[in-house]
Every structure is written in C-alpha cells, then in structure tokens.
Amino acid sequence: MAQLQADGVRRAPLNRDRVLRAAVALADDNGIDAVSMRNLAQELGVVPMALYKHVANKDELLDGMVDVIVGEIDPPAGGSDWKPAIRRRILSARRALLRHPWASRVIESRPRPTLVVLDYLNSIVGMFRAGGFSADLTHHVMHALGSRVWGFTQELFPGSPLPADPELAATMFRDLAGRYPHIAEIVTSAAAHDDGSVVGGGCDDQFEFEFALDLLLDGFDRLHRQGWTSRGQA
C-alpha cells in the first residue's frame, strides 16, 4: 500500500488537505480501523509526529475527514417547493455517505459539530424556513429527522442476516423461524416483493430509507399546514 520513495527524492510538503485526503482514501480502502496516526503517517511516508503539525490530534483528524465528506454533498438546487428540495439534498448526502461506508459511524461518534457541519445543518434549517415553516416547528422537525439529514439510519439488522449459500441459509432460516417467528415473517415478506424467493438475502436499504424519509416529510407537511405549535394546535 505505502508508496516506495527513492532516496533523495523530495515529496511535496505535507499540508492539512493532503493529510485529510490520505486519511479518507485509507478509510475507503482499508476501513476506518486502519486509520491510525501511525498507519496514516506511514502511508504518507512521514514519521507519525509529522502529522501533528497539520492536525492537533486524532479527534481533529476525524472531524476533518467528516468535513471532506460533507463537502461532497450537492449544494441546494433552485426551486421554490421545500419538500422536493430537501428530499433531493438529503438523498445527495446519502450518495456521498454510500461512497464512504465508514463515514456514518464517524459522524455519529463526533461529540461536537464542526463549522462545515454547522454550515450544512444551517442550510437545511433555512430550507424549511424558506418553505414557510415556523422556527418552532422547524426546531422539532430537525430533531425528528435526526441522523437522517445525513442520509443514513441506524440499522437494526446490519449486514445480511443469512449466508450466501442457499442450503445453509435455509437451515439458519428454519432456526430463526423457530425462535423468532415474527422476525422470520417480515424477513420473508421483504424477499417476496423483490424476486419471489422465500429466503431473503437482505433488505432494499434505499427503499427503506426513502419510505421513512417520505413518511416524515409528509408528516411535517401535515403539521405545517395545520399551523402546529408546541403550545398546542392553532
């Protein structure tokens, strides 16, 4: 992985941007656990301590990595209607996150938002306000959206529950159905609407994300039109 470097050949000097991009590439290629200060330094052909001139510590490195990903989210498109505009923006964030599978975990783990993160959130809040939402309703609506503004949801059954081998999958499914009949039933129902096979290989995450997003946006729309306030409906 680490690029060889002939003696005497000078590397372009490090800067914060190169450090962050290398960290993102390393996480993309080898997973987030591969992003240690020592490992990243080796990847860049420098001594670990050299990184500390460009990021104060590992937390700042992770914040910077998040900022790189947030930078990949499309800016708001024109259009006066708040619902399709917000929907499109959030699905753009989702595409950025799907390109970097480690990013949602890192976003969740950050205790404080960076300036870049605040910019993104501020602009989403602004889109609700431009759509005529009261500050009060917008506040609650942002909380209800939660991590979905980033285009991800906390999955209850991460990874595919069943192995690829169909025979082994059938056995495990019978086990599952015996102990957890209700879960087995809804796993089956999901597979049925995909390709008709009895044992599902997993869920259509994009469908599930849009289902929940639209349910929320429709709910917001209804409350907005009813003139909802936190003191009681008008």
Add this chain to the structure above:
Amino acid sequence: MAQLQADGVRRAPLNRDRVLRAAVALADDNGIDAVSMRNLAQELGVVPMALYKHVANKDELLDGMVDVIVGEIDPPAGGSDWKPAIRRRILSARRALLRHPWASRVIESRPRPTLVVLDYLNSIVGMFRAGGFSADLTHHVMHALGSRVWGFTQELFPGSPLPADPELAATMFRDLAGRYPHIAEIVTSAAAHDDGSVVGGGCDDQFEFEFALDLLLDGFDRLHRQGWTSRGQA
C-alpha cells in the same frame, strides 16, 4: 474504586453474570472508556486473563452488557390497542437507556444482534402484527423506527451548545447568530417555549423524542388504515 482484599480472603468465584454486572457498573460510574479488560479485571480483583474464561473476548463482553440493559426493559403490558402498547414499551426502553448513558453508543456499535436483542425486536414486531399490520408494512415500519425502538435518537447537536455562564453564553450566541442565523433562530425558539429566556440552555430531549415517535406512529396508523402495500396502495 477497586475493593481492597485482605490476604487469604477468598472472593466468591467469578461467573459470567458477575463479570457483566461489574462491567455495567464500571461504565455507569466511569464511562464506557473505563471498560477495558484490564481495568475491569482490576475492579474485580482478578488478573485480566481470568475474564476470558467467562467472555470469549471484548466484543462478547459488550454484547453481554447490552443484554443486561435490554433485560431492564419492561415486558409488554396487556391491552389490545397496538399504538399505546408499543409507545409504552419504547418509552420503557428509553428509561432503561437514560439510566445507562453509554448504552446507546454501545448498541449502535454492535455489528450483530444477540439472542436477547432478537427477542426484544421479535416481540415488538409481534405487537404490530397483533395490531393487524401486514407483514409487509410491519417490515418497513420497523426500518422507519430504526434505533428509536431502543428509545434513543442520534442527536444532531449533542451536549448543550452553550456554556452555563450567561454572559459567556450571550457572546457565543452572538457569534453563532452571525454565522448560522437559521440555527440560532431555532435554538432561540426552543428556549422561548420553555422559560422565556432568550438564550436556550438546550432542548427538551424527552419532548423531542415523543414528538418524533408520535409522528411516526401516527404515520404508520394512517398507512395501515389505507391498506398500504409496497406494490402500491390497495
């Protein structure tokens, strides 16, 4: 923190349950970062390797800690109406999680559900089915609920954004308002409905959680009554 032990005094022999309870207590008292195999062993007055007879490795320890917390969730109460029954159960899960602030982070981090976790999820699925929901709709509804079945949401602004000192808070608020006017506005609106002060000390998390939960449950109810299916409405 570690209990002193006189020479020759025999401790009750370790077992899996005592290990898990000690880990939960350690996380409650000193935070989840204090739960290392070495630190936990010291707390129990044993050598680190002694733990490995009761849990295979650290991942299994964390799974076991989650199981302890899931065990604190009230069993389903009687009653034929699915909505209040599910609402009550999820709010019970929330109370368990609030008693152990580290638990939501650990739940999020587990790559596979344990048997105890599957039991809880299976019973929630069963409550929707008992309420007359189709397997198809129940599937999507469980995804839409996401981590909210555990009684938590990923917070966008974790911690209180402003310091306790009112003068310092006012200065920081002016900074915030300059760069992020929309965010400043909804922070203000939240405070206003609490106690009328201009600068909010934070949000009412319980209100926000119930707002989003009810919005979702109401949405589920509406789809259910419309006979919604993933192939298109009936």
Add this chain to the structure above:
DNA sequence: ACCTGAACACCGTTCAAGT
C-alpha cells in the same frame, strides 16, 4: 489440568535529545 505472568503487536501522545 489449571492458572497466570510475561510478551506481542499495537494505540495516541509527550518530551527531550539531536541536528
């Protein structure tokens, strides 16, 4: 057979010694 201390291969970060 059972238990456990030392060791291994890592961390993030500090700091003093070297150029």
Add this chain to the structure above:
DNA sequence: ACCTGAACACCGTTCAAGT
C-alpha cells in the same frame, strides 16, 4: 529553531512457563 526517535501509558490477546 526545527525535527524526530525514544519513551510513556495504555490497549486486546496469545502463549508458554509455572504450580
């Protein structure tokens, strides 16, 4: 003044030596 190797205080886990 700048850079960096060694060191510090940790990890989870393996393994062989000791009882």
